[in-house]
Structure formats: structure tokens, C-alpha cells
Amino acid sequence: MNPETTSIPLVPTLDSIVARSTPDHAFATKWAADVLRTAMTEGALDPGTKLSEAALAQQLGISRNTLRQAFTALESEHLMTRVPNRGVFVATPGKKQIHELFTLRLALESGAIDLISAGEKPILRRIIEQSKVHRASGSVSGMAGANQDFHRELVRLSGSERLNTLMVSALAEMRLLFHSMVAVPDFHSPFVEKNEHLMHLLEAGDKYEAHVYLRDYLASSAAYFADRV
Amino acid sequence: MNPETTSIPLVPTLDSIVARSTPDHAFATKWAADVLRTAMTEGALDPGTKLSEAALAQQLGISRNTLRQAFTALESEHLMTRVPNRGVFVATPGKKQIHELFTLRLALESGAIDLISAGEKPILRRIIEQSKVHRASGSVSGMAGANQDFHRELVRLSGSERLNTLMVSALAEMRLLFHSMVAVPDFHSPFVEKNEHLMHLLEAGDKYEAHVYLRDYLASSAAYFADRV
């Protein structure tokens, strides 16, 4: 069965995600956070879902304390929302969170642009090519993935560990955003060209134009999401 | 007696910092992190100092586990360095960390500049005035504090919670940096003019110039620190 025959792939269950990972209790905290992060960004956990500590700890086969440490990590990534004495919930991105997220992305990506020297960027070129292949084959998830790859690599090219760390977290949040709304098949298509244009500006060393272009690009993207929340 | 020996007070001991806070075991983790953060930024703990878990836990009157959570928080703020199976050390900012820190600051402050509208900024003006008072009275710590205030408020003016949170953490790291090197009395003096110039660019709405000016400003500052490490 071709997974692409449906543009909205069937979401996996939390149990299946647990099953396909190795419950090696040596690093249970990191493992639990990974499982939950995957579950969230793959749509196995709907935004707003309440996560019961006791039940989930038992389901994952870890102690409540360990699970709470995982929650702490996920909360700092804005993937979960903690309401004191009420519980932990899968984040439901609102207009404010979207605005904050894109503000951070703009700062990070602009900061990266500042640091990137002119010249050919093979890795970006490869990702653009990849995008075009996915677009041709109609793979929405492929395009989405390539788009994320592009922006991740853009920041990684800056050589700054901190910017990169923050960007990786921001992109995980983006994935949550994708799953929190109805998928629109051609949403990612225009990004192929936008990314390509941005790449050209970068290679040409035209930082000012790249910055301005990125700002408008992200602003329109943010507006798109904000309108659908 | 050298006036600088009084304007730079003798560093407090860790015990004195513990004593002047209330060791109310209701929020021991946060309390311990605060105590250690204060100790570090006040110079009670020299960079590179190894912190023994067992000894420190007993000194603070908390359990090892709680202390470790405080370490985790401080490590994420780059105030401490964890070496697996070796221990936790007060961070010794090296050239790389300084570079990373200023890279992040540039991204955050530039991102903030993008969001700040033109027009008078009373809070920045007040801080600038404050700086001048401190400079006139020869208060090095006063100038340093006002400089931090200026950049903190600059980012706060953006209205972005995330940029602000990251900036607050970055400035705590800056304080560690100050204490990790010999104080140079007139180090902060030129910042008064630089900040004032930056403020004028902001108020005029000249974002591009502000960005360029900030970049050079931070670059020279980073170089200053990197040369003294």
C-alpha cells in the first residue's frame, strides 16, 4: 500500500510508538521524552490532551519521577503546557504561541544569515532538489520534511551550536503546529521556490536582502497558521 | 586606600549567601539554584571550581537529587559545565563560549530591533541617564549594571517573551564573564555612548543602521573578552 495514496496519513498510536522503540531503562528520561515528542509530532497525541502522570508512567513502565523529568524537558520546548495542580497537556498552539515561535525563528535564522559567508551551499542545493522531487511525486510529507531540513541546515551553516539547538527545538514545535490543523495539500508547494530564492541571496552574499526576504516569508507563514488556529 | 577596593566589595562566601537567604525547604531546587547563581555571579565561586555533589548537598541541607536538579537548571544556563562521570564545574568561559554567547546576543537583540517601533523610549533614556550618573561617581558596578539593564530592556521592548527569557539567561552568563577576569575600571565607560547612539538609531526607526551598529558593537565587546581569556 502506498502511504502517499492518502494525503492525511493514518496516525500511529502511542502504544505502537512505544513498541517500536527500545525501552532501555538506562536513560528512561530521555527515552520517555523522545517517545512523547514523536507521538506528538506524529499526531498520536492530539493537542489539548491531558496526560495523566500515574497512568502514563505505568504505560511507559517508568516511575512517576522519571516521567516528570521528561515532562519538564518537553515543557521547555513548548510542546507541552503545564497547569499547576491541574496537569500536563499537549500544547495547543494559539495565536500568541505562533507569533512567539515565528519571532524566535526570525531571530535565529537572521542571526544565522549574518554569520554565513557567501559562496555555494551544496547541502542547501541538495535539499532544494529533494523538495522538487517530492513535489513532483505529490508527497506532502516529503515536502514538509524537506522544508524543515532547509531551515535547519540554514541555521546549522552558521556554525553556532546555540542557534542550532534553539532551532531544532523550534522546528519540533513547528511539527506540532502542522498536526494541530487540517492538512492543506498544497501548503508546502510555494516554499520550494521561496527557499530557493533565499538560497540564491545567501550564496550571493546579499545578507540585507536575504534578511528582508526571510522576514516577509516568515511573516506570511505565521499569518497562515495564525488564521487557522 | 584605593577607591576601587571599596567600590568592588570583597566577594562574599558561599556560606554567607546561604545564610542571608531563607532555606525554606518548600522549593529547595529553585532555592539552591538561586543560591549558586548568586554565588557565581558575585564571585563567591571561582570559575573552574569543582562542586562536589555530596558535600554541597550537605552544606545546603538538601538531598543529592534536589541539588542535581539545580545543577541541571544552571547547566542549561551555561553557568555550569557538566563533565560526565567527572562532576560539575563552575563554567570557565572560553573563547568558544564567548563567541557563542555573543552570537546569541546578536541574534536576540537584532531580532528585538526588528520588532521595536520608532519613537521615544523613556525607559532606555532613563537607563542612559543612570549610566552617566554612575560614570560621574566612578561606580564601576553601577555602570556595569546599567549596561546590562539597557540591553535587557532593549529586548523586553520587543514584547517577545521568548526572546526576553533567552536574553535574561544570556545576561546572567555575562555576569559570570565579568567575574572571571580582572576588573578593568574604565571598561564600561565607552558603553554609555554606544548605548546612547544605539538608542537614537532605534528611536529614529533606522533599523538597518541599528543592526549594523549593534553587530560591530557586540563584535568588539566579544573580542575584548576573548582576548582576556
Add this chain to the structure above:
Amino acid sequence: MNPETTSIPLVPTLDSIVARSTPDHAFATKWAADVLRTAMTEGALDPGTKLSEAALAQQLGISRNTLRQAFTALESEHLMTRVPNRGVFVATPGKKQIHELFTLRLALESGAIDLISAGEKPILRRIIEQSKVHRASGSVSGMAGANQDFHRELVRLSGSERLNTLMVSALAEMRLLFHSMVAVPDFHSPFVEKNEHLMHLLEAGDKYEAHVYLRDYLASSAAYFADRV
């Protein structure tokens, strides 16, 4: 426009008091008690007002159980009156409550005088000065606040935690008293001199005279309130 309409600001609403505090439900009981205490002492809740548990719990965004705990605290401070099976009411100080309150104040302040050593009391001097400024500017609330400050600090100077705790609570009740009757602009004026005289007796170490003076002072004050209830 009557200057007193401005120097006595319009009483805030309960909602506005709720809004300006951070409803961080981590310590909802304490928070609710604080909000209600503030509302009462600022006049947002008139004496005698019945407080509906259900409605108030919803308005504050907390559960009824939590609200009841706050009521318990406020009742022990004599700021609220509980009538079994009838409900909770904002205390309506009567002659007896006024008499009891001033009896307690006399005991506490006399007890404090016993413990205070002779010698200059800078903090009291500062408060007296403050009173005079407020009197000159015609600020009734300023004078009232300074008067409270004077007596609070008088007890604090004793160094006894228990006397201090009881005094703080008694002064909160005093504020309720102020708001339960029509404001008389020049009510607080004579207190400036009385407090100053008391301070001089204290500084001179004349405890007996101070005690006698305080007794008459509080008796006349109590009579004033009792006559207007």
C-alpha cells in the same frame, strides 16, 4: 472639583484587584486570601457584604474548597465573619470589636515599648517626616498610611516576631475600620504630633510615660471610631 475626590481615589473593583495580581494557581489559597484582604482594606468590598462561595470561587477561578480555606484564614484575622449555615460576610466592626481591637493594640504596643531600648530611632523619624509631607500636600491616604507605618514599625522595633505578626493582623483590621466609615479629612492630622511625641518619649527611654501616653492616645482613637459606628 473637590481636591478630596482626587486624594481619595475611587475604590477599585474586586475584578481589578484580581486582574492586577498574578492568578498563578500554585498557591491559590494564599493568593485568594490576599486578593480578598486587599479588596476589603481598599474598600472594594463593603462591610456586611455577603460573599457567595460558589460565585466567588468562579470569579477567582478557584475551587470552593480552596476558597473556604482562604475564608478560614480571613476569619481568624477578624476580617470576615462566619455565620454557620448562613454564609461568610465582610466583618462589620461594632463597638465591641473596636474595643477588643484597641485593647489588643494597647497590649502589643505597650509590650513593644517595654522591649525597645532608648536611643535614636531613624526609621520612626523618617516616617514622621513622611507624615508631615503628606499633611502638607493634603493627602489623607498618605497620612493614614504613614500612621499605620509608625505603629507597625514601633512594634517591629521590639524584635519580637509574635508581637509583630499580631500587630500586622491588627493593622489590617484597622484598615477595614477606616473604610467602614465616612472619611473625615482631618482625622489623621493630630496623629502626626501624637506619634512624634511618642517617639520622643521612646528615644528618651521614658517607658512609663510612653505607656501612659499611648494608653490615652489609643483610648481617644478607639472612642472616635466607636462613636461613628
Add this chain to the structure above:
Amino acid sequence: MNPETTSIPLVPTLDSIVARSTPDHAFATKWAADVLRTAMTEGALDPGTKLSEAALAQQLGISRNTLRQAFTALESEHLMTRVPNRGVFVATPGKKQIHELFTLRLALESGAIDLISAGEKPILRRIIEQSKVHRASGSVSGMAGANQDFHRELVRLSGSERLNTLMVSALAEMRLLFHSMVAVPDFHSPFVEKNEHLMHLLEAGDKYEAHVYLRDYLASSAAYFADRV
């Protein structure tokens, strides 16, 4: 068997105290507080003892929540000490607590003296007579009880409910103090004369002398306890 044959009477057990009260669960909180207060002041619970919530709730046949409310009341009476996240302990009076307690007693009893009119005080006379009987029969606990009665009635004579309420609580704390140290058989003997002298001063309306005498009286008593802690 004459209970007075031993100057240190056998302490009752908590269970026996529970048994002799009526477990009327209409006011379980108050009942539980009474049981615990009695247990503490009769020596059934040694100072420093940790009170386990779960175990004690079951032993008393009440819910943990109810028990916690009782703890709250007892803590406010300084009979128990709460260490956040550690538990509740029977208070272990230290020098500071003793000093605070006697400071409060002085304030309350002096405040009462201020309010008491001259003239014969039959109730005090009766208590003094009672003391003498106990002293003659060598009943230490009888003397102790009569001493407490004398001071309680002294404050009650003031007619102030608040002073009385605070005094009752202070005397309960005094009983805890008696049980926290080795009994000294003739400790209470001199109080018979002291109380009698104080009574005479009161009846003569000599408030100033009564106040001075009381102050020295309580100071020596406080010193006695403080030295034995």
C-alpha cells in the same frame, strides 16, 4: 495507688486519650486538634516526634485532609512545627521560642492588668488557696495547674476576649514546655508567693508596681526555662 507518689506522673498514651474523648465526627477537625493538643501537653507525644499523616489519620479514624486542618491550627499555636515536604513535628521549644512566648505573655498579662479595676478578686484568692493546699500535699502537678489557673484568670478578668484567647493558647504552649524538660519538684513552690503578691498589688490598684513585678517575675521564669533547653 496514689498518683502523687511519683513526682513524674505516668504519661498517658495517645490511644488512651483518643479513647476517653467522644469521637463525634461532626467537628472532626476541632476534635482531632483537641486530642493532639491534650496528648502533647500531657506528655503523650514527646517534643520532636514526627507525626505521620497517613498513620495518624487512620489511628484517629479521620481523613488526611481533616488531619491537615488540625495540624494547621496546632501550628498556629506553636505546638507543632511544619517542615515543608518533610512533615509535621511536635514542637521542640528552643531559647528563641521561649523568649517569644514569655514576651507575648508579658504583653498579654500587662495588657490585662491595665484593664483590671482595683478591688477584691475572689477567684484569684480561691486559686491561691488551692495552690497552698497542693503545696502542702506535695502535689507538683496540682501546683502547676493552679499556677496556670492564676494567670489564665488574671487575663480573663480583663474582660477582653482576644487577650483571653491568646493567653489560653500561650498556656497550652507552656504545658508543652513543662513536659519538654526534666521535672524539678520544687520549681513551682515560689510561684505561690509571687502570685499572691501580684494579686495584692492588683487588688490595691497599683498597676505600675504590678506591671514591674510581673515583668521581673516572667523574666526570671523565662530564664529558668531557657537555661534548661
Add this chain to the structure above:
DNA sequence: GTGGTCTAGACCACC
């Protein structure tokens, strides 16, 4: 009843 915090203690791995 559930979440929030801390403590104690176990086990393993590295030095």
C-alpha cells in the same frame, strides 16, 4: 484524587 516537591536509597559506570 491528582499533581508538585523533596528525600532516601538503590544500582551501574567511570575514574
Add this chain to the structure above:
DNA sequence: GTGGTCTAGACCACG
């Protein structure tokens, strides 16, 4: 021996 991780269990606080 010291750090790294997890578990168990207690108390704290809101619902």
C-alpha cells in the same frame, strides 16, 4: 569513590 540514573515513598496543595 564519585557521578548518573532510576525507583519508591513521603508530604504539600489544589480540585
